[in-house]
Amino acid sequence: MWKYLCLFLGLFPSVTQAQETDSLFFQESSQSGTSLIKHYRKPAEPFMKTRLHLVSDFLKKFNDTTLTEEYPTAETARAIRLGELFSPTSLSIRADLKNSFIEAMGLKLQEQPQENLYAEVLVLVQTKGQQRTHKLYLKKQKMNTNWSWQLVGSGSVTGLENQPGGVVDSTQFIPPNAHELNFMSLPQLLQKDLRPFVAQQAAGIPELQSLVSSVYIGELKLLQSLATTLYLDTRLGWYLKLRQFSQESEYSGWLIEDLLNQPEALPEPLRNVLQLDTK
């Protein structure tokens, strides 16, 4: 009774404070008398602060038009920021291609970058007692007012007949920021029935139907996600291939690995989806 009265009167701590896990250790050693904690903290190193940790950091920088003392004109500031978004391995991209990309982007910005984001996820699968890698393709889509990832394509599932797999309109979803975590939870989500996660526009794609059927009848099991590559459609005729780069230098995190200026250069399943999207 007292508990409910306290709750009602708001005498209990606020929601955020109340949810802390009870801890024997979450106190300063000076208060506890004997130090139980050997907990050291170091100041952050410069590369940690400049790292593009999340894809949203990449998009913020991609769309940033802030002027600085060093770069007082909008064109210079924008060109330098775009140049900083290339990965160390992007040296293989022809310089003229890179320059024409920077020129083409100029002061043009993406309006809804989240809508144009595609993922290629390399997953470890088990089929007929053997393990091999397989590629899944996902698109970030808006469902009602919320965001989620949905399956839009698959690599070919050899040795299995295509079986029709009906699409279920469901409230199940793959969290929108799952790509920041390399889609770790994807195999756990896609254990038995992939149909709730298939995008409406991709329901008729044979490779995806094959995958849905083979997972449903237990012939193929997703074990672990291994790597993620993102494709960003700038809607200005350029496609950016993004990957996460880890290095102790100024620019690391989500960076441009490759520049594609025609849809033919995209992986086939994504080309199909883009065609369906533009119909």
Place this chain on the structure above:
Amino acid sequence: MKTYLVFLSGLLFLALSAKAQQKPVSKNLVVKDDTLTAEKLRDFQTLTQQKVTEFQRYLSIISDPTQSDAIRELAIENAQMLFLPDARMQVGMVKKQTLVKEYPLAIYLRRLKNLEKKYFDVSITFYDLALVGDWEKTQAGYVTTATYFQHFKGKGKDGRLAYEDKTIKQLDVDLRNRKDPFYEEHRWTVFLGNIRVTEVEPKKSAL
């Protein structure tokens, strides 16, 4: 008695007003139980930072062979309470090429405790930088990602450094209105989820 009743009614009124203000209300005055105000979301971002810091403290204790076994066991138990039940931890190893393995969190924590069998002294140092991203709305609530950096050192019996690396870790964070077993009502709670690892410059042989 009258004064007491007036005082109680006043308190009741204040509590009701406070409660009414806490819930986000749409334009047509319908209370939305699946959304939180910007202020509350900021509070939960702070709470997430606290939980990441708490998790880091547990990791330091679990890996520290000078702590008593009971304390380290309790740290394993408490660390798991911060996470969703099926949370997994990725561990990176660099031999000829980078190899990433994935363990259920409980198994990872136990492996961390058992590192004392491999190294005479283990220390995990964290940096003053735990970043929590902006919340993204989902059907079930909100999700975000937290990032932290750690510096691992394992020393041999001779006191020499046997293994060292700096690692970036990213955690899934899940905020939703769940049924709280203690209060027997739905409350907004934050749980940490899967952890992904990115190896940065390993200095010596892998774990």
